[in-house]
Amino acid sequence: MQSVAEALDRLGELAASTTVSTLSAAFDRAGHELALVGGPVRDAFLGRPVHDLDFTTDATPEQILEIVKPISDAHWDIGRDFGTIGARVAGETVEITTYRADSYDGKSRKPDVVFGDSLEGDLVRRDFTVNSLALRLPKIELVDPSGGVEDLIARVLRTPSAPQTSFGDDPLRMMRAARFAAQLGFEVEDGTLAALEELAPEIDRISAERVREELSKLLLADRPVPGLRILVDSGLAQRVLPELPALRLERDEHHRHKDVYEHSLKVLDQAIDYERARGKLDSPDLVVRLAALLHDIGKPATRRLEPGGAVSFYHHDVVGAKLAKKRLRELRYDNDTIAAVARLIELHLRFFGYTDGAWSDSAVRRYVRDAGSPEQLERLHILSRADVTTRNKRKADMLAFAYDDLEQRIAELAEEEELAAVRPELDGEQIMAALGIRPGREVGEAYRFLLELRLDEGPIGEDAARERLLAWWADRGG
Known part of the structure; x- marks a missing residue:
């Protein structure tokens, strides 16, 4: 864990990088807000490498596209319906998302996409306080409405809002709690743990594909076992991977x-x-x-x-x-x-x-x-x-x-x-030529005979294999 001063210095260096400074200047000229958000800010405090650059803004997806087109090598709008535009700026891939305020309706497996109107409002709807940090650009101002820095120092995972509300908005966040506990080596706060047990059945509302992605991310962590224990102890594993608690x-x-x-x-x-x-x-x-x-x-x-x-x-x-x-x-x-x-x-x-x-x-x-x-x-x-x-x-x-x-x-x-x-020393064409037969079941049987011969005796040469094949064929009355 870096000190706050060290983390801010690191964030300042990141803000001065070509990619971030190019983006922040472009949004500022267009009269729109821009902030580096989530994982990059969190990892600056933890001293972890920063890989993905995620930004949030008050600009709509259409306005984001207008701003990034002139400064990007490439751009794509596959996440446009969810407010996200991707681009490659100065050789780095970035994602820029309009402020969000969406939630689940309690029945659908997908959220209702609703755009928000402020950075603080966007941050408090995120999954955990340690991911609810932002660096406002270009003035380089740390925004932390939920006490995320204190939780980073304490190495604790908690939700910005009441966990019942947060997990009700997106039940997949319960699996993310297990994943981040494993990836970051953090403890899940007691009230959040209790909510995992209480709301575990709500994970049934999430599509199998999203559950799979979260499970895979957990398993690919350096040490996934602590996260797996959380899934089992909370009852989540009983819903998504029941074979594990059955052990x-x-x-x-x-x-x-x-x-x-x-x-x-x-x-x-x-x-x-x-x-x-x-x-x-x-x-x-x-x-x-x-x-x-x-x-x-x-x-x-x-x-x-x-x-x-x-x-x-x-x-x-x-x-x-x-x-x-x-x-x-x-x-x-x-x-x-x-x-x-x-x-x-x-x-x-x-x-x-x-x-x-x-x-x-x-x-x-x-x-x-x-x-x-x-x-x-x-x-x-x-x-x-x-x-x-x-x-x-x-x-x-x-x-x-x-x-x-x-x-x-x-x-x-x-x-x-x-x-x-390892394969037979005669292929299908050679088998048919040697036995004078056409394609069919018998070619497969002859192939398997030669494969077993190869496995038992090692390489014996094509001529010897052909002799053994003819003898096998004669023994079966071929």
Whole structure:
């Protein structure tokens, strides 16, 4: 946290930048107010990098366009109905929004867009006091009608108006509370927390797409677990991601098992650490984080209390993959993300068989083949390693050494035979030519035979593959 004087100095430097000064001068010449608002001002106080430049003004969208056209490299009005105009000024992307005073009507999933008439009125309708700060331009005046600076110093999240009013206006703000708590490392003020629990059912009024975006932003935070705990404890997760609170399985005095909820949060934390340390994926990686969080969601449905106090979760990997597909579809995630997450969940137990006995080269090839792309294989490496949360150091070390060995074998085989691109040594055209058949089901069966042969024995050459194919064909009476 920077001091107020340091933050104002930093804001002064930002106001003097080419982009901000060009905009402020243009709006001033046109006789309109302009203020830098929200995240950039907040982050100046926190000492965080300033990325997005958001402005607010008394000008209407039409007037904003008139002002920015002469000074911008490009401009767009895709958010015009909501009062927002985008532009690229001096090489930086900016968004400028007319003062707003809109709210939800309690029934619709979209707000009624109403333009406001003052900067202070715009600020007090925002989500949290720490985001209700503005720098009035060009005179460089800090505007803080709700005590946002004091809350930044105290590292507290609270709403500018009564939380029931704020969350009633836009229920998605409840999920933002969890997200900002995770991103900023802030505590949610007690009255605001109580309102989250009271109004959690109101999140049902928000579209799945907006919920998905907020959940994704939370998961992509440096440390999302505190925000996830807020979602679960408030009851919000029960409405948007019920599989997560369902992991808090009941126990009894006879049957004991690992706390699946706490285990899943630990796996997510560890997956993030591996994601960063290994450096082979673009970080943060949403697929890794979704898979880590959801990898055990099949356990509640598959839990069985066995004689002697044991608890089993047979096939929770397969069940969990199906549940993840269903939930992510309902949240309107794209098909590629859904398929990637579900596949990782389905495969997350595969490695643990490696410690039962040395895998053949064929088994290693199948592990790579089943993962899919090199990117998916790296995600599977991360998830498998992160899934080890035992406090038994000897066991943890044994599993880590085993996975080191598996990765080494994968690397060696890949170097020998380009494992990442495993495919039969004859393609479909060559199969049809060798067997004298036309396109159809039998070509696919022959292809699968040759793929299994490739996985079992490695590269044997086209001639040998053709001989084996002809023998297989003869055995089936072809």
